[in-house]
Amino acid sequence: MSADQFLQYLISGLTIGSIYALVGLGFTIIYAVTRIINFAQGEFVMLGGMLSFYLISSVGVPLAPALILSVLIAAMIGAIMYTLAIRTARRASVISLIIITIGAAVFFRGIAGEVFPWGVDFVRPPYFTGGESISFLGAYIHPQALWIIGTTLVVTVLLHLFLSYTMVGKALKACAISPVAAGMVGIDARAMALIAFVLAATFGAIGGVVMAPLTLTSYNVGFMLGLKGFVAASIGGFKSPIATVIGGLTLGIVMSLAVGVDWGPFSSAYKDAIAMIVLLLILLIRSGRLAEEERAS
């Protein structure tokens, strides 16, 4: 592997890792606040991309307002999903709520395959700023990839600031640390859960609108992206947004480099296996540490 190639693998890994990170953020925030793993998270990514294409190509909305509108609509769908499906079943166990999110995912996927005029075909929204790739130290990067990486950075920083410096953000954090104690000091757990779902839907949709021009989108992309985002969030320990982003980037880069390393008789089919081994190692190390922490407390 030459230095040029190494850089190219790194850039490809960063791009794909940023996507995983954005999807993973939604998992983390909902899990932290409600202990629910929202398996409909990937569907919001799908909705973001599909809505943006619909608004641009079928309605004729200009690019920037179309992107913002798509994210807003997806956020609203997130709020509706929480209010109708999760809140009404709030007395159910967490595992039942998780199963409800799987149902919601299937529902979104089914509806998306029907309501959009292109049906089950795949589509590509326009690039934000052209498709001519940029040369960088002997490697190439697509302008849309820069958008993806940049958006991930901005979203992560904003989320971190929101959680650290605003009242609502701190209340969310309090819920994540101890729902009971948060309730005692007057934090409305239900309102916090609603905010968590809206934020998660927003991040998912933002991911969807920035990645769709590069990765293409169709009614069924949510599941695979959700899975990768879930892995990113697991590596990050479902704890902090920054840990999730690091998890996503690690996953992307490891998978990309795994293709680059020559494995002799093995082909690039092993890249997923390598990524899974890395994940298992991280989880093993972490679960040991978690057990220690628990014993300590």
Added chain:
Amino acid sequence: MRKYLKSSVILVLVVAMLAIGGMNCTQAPSDVYKVGAVFDITGPASNLGVPEKQTVAMMVNQINEAGGINGHPLEVIVYDTEGDADKTAMMVNRLIEQDEVLAIIGPTRSGSSLAIIDTITTAEIPQVSCAAAIGIVEPVEERYWIFKTPQTDKEAITEIYTYLQGANVTDIAIVSDTSGFGAAGRDILLADAADYGITILDDQTFDSGDTSMLSQLTHISGTDAEAVVCWSTDKESAIVAQDMQTLHMDIPLFCSHGIANMAFIDAAGDAANGVIFPAGKLLIVDEVPASDPQKEVLTNYRDDFEALYGEGTISTFGGHAYDALSVVVMALEQMDEGLDITEARTAIRDGIEQITDFAGTGGVFTMSPTNHLGMAPGSLAMIEIVDGEWTWLQ
């Protein structure tokens, strides 16, 4: 007691009548010829199944308006498989047992088609599949009742390798997905390369649903490959084309016949230009010379279909259904009158196996006891995308 006696007598009578009715189930001259069809009308492959259903509806109207088959009206009962192999088996059973059809066309996809081989064979009913995999009709001695009309990966790859050999390209890289379609294509690509003097320098794979192939292509650009052959569906192939452009790779990209639709060109945009793939001649009807045996059927099918369903709606998948129903109709035309359902099914099977030089939309077919696809070489065209349009490389 008397009441019970009365009802049991009635019961016996009813059963007897049913039995007689069942035995009398022969085809009188004016009887409707019933054929069954199973397509992926909804589900992930609905863009394949819908044109198939539309084609069948159009053909049934045309045939019946022209007086039917030897005076028999044709009825095709179409069921939706929803892209699901279990559902396909259920619908096929219903067609065989309940609707008592004479033959079955479809299903749309290889997985479903492979899943019903036993059902079809046990029921002894002729089937003409619209799916790609070669395993549907081979080994032929175990596929006595099964035929198919679409080209297989083998024909498509032969076409690509012949083209590469003609262009003196010897070193290539392949990239395929790990789905059934991609893996089957990869096996043939690897196995057949040497026959055409081709060396595969790099063999990369990705998963269906992957969103970037940059890493695999970076690996390929580190070799001396003169061309890339990508074996995957339209969506992933579009990403490969886009990523090759991102990496400024100047070597040509060859794709599977899976990209033979406008969705690929729309999605890959500028990157689609220069992509070369093998496909049925339906896409380039106007460029087919009048001397070609398929010219007439291709032109008629396209014109009739687009008159009904709109300009630009034609697809090779509808063409596979056209060919499948055509061979069944040809066998029905040759069938004797007054056969019972078992005899009729056997007669249709034997009839299909004797079809020679039938010019369909997908190719020229000559069926035989050893070949249940029977597609003649040269049935596929090599097509290059130029300025977003399909152009025949002759």
